[in-house]
Amino acid sequence: MNYWLMKSEPDECSIDDVLAAPGQKTVWSGVRNYTARNFMRDKMRIGDGVFFYHSSCPQPGIAGIAEVASAPYPDASQFDKKSPYYDPGAKKAEPRWVNVDVRALRKTRLVPLAELRQQKPLVKMILLRPGNRLSITPVSAAEWEYITDRLI
Numbered sequence: 001m002n003y004w005l006m007k008s009e010p011d012e013c014s015i016d017d018v019l020a021a022p023g024q025k026t027v028w029s030g031v032r033n034y035t036a037r038n039f040m041r042d043k044m045r046i047g048d049g050v051f052f053y054h055s056s057c058p059q060p061g062i063a064g065i066a067e068v069a070s071a072p073y074p075d076a077s078q079f080d081k082k083s084p085y086y087d088p089g090a091k092k093a094e095p096r097w098v099n100v101d102v103r104a105l106r107k108t109r110l111v112p113l114a115e116l117r118q119q120k121p122l123v124k125m126i127l128l129r130p131g132n133r134l135s136i137t138p139v140s141a142a143e144w145e146y147i148t149d150r151l152i
Contacts, residue, residue: 004048004050004137006052009056010057013026015054018104029099044072045068046068046069050068051139054110062147064105066102074095075095113127121143125139125140
């Protein structure tokens with residue numbers, strides 16, 4: 001099993017929104033970074049653990065636990081000229097961008113970014129590296145355990 005941290009702006013899609021959605025699922029679409037795309041396309045598997053992270057908000061942090069709920073599939077927004085995620089270079093025969101579905105399992109207390117930064121066992125966590133702006137990052141099993149056992 002793999003573990004991930006996936007960022008979402010809560011005014012676009014919050015953990016509460018996903019918990020209220022049919023099947024408690026959402027499509028993780030609109031990713032336009034090749035590294036994050038490659039994680040979804042090549043590494044994510046159904047059942048992988050996900051920290052649902054609220055970003056670009058007054059207090060960013062882990063807001064819930066989720067799981068990967070589908071295999072990757074083409075992101076339809078790359079072909080939609082009206083979408084802000086339209087990619088004129090993407091071809092239906094060779095899609096450039098993918099989605100996965102994510103199922104929310106439960107809301108947690110908000111674990112703020114500042115609190116994560118204070119935890120010595122998390123010093124190597126990709127989220128906490130200077131300059132990291134990826135919307136999807138891998139989380140080690142040790143980091144997952146530490147956060148779920150001690151912080152949530």
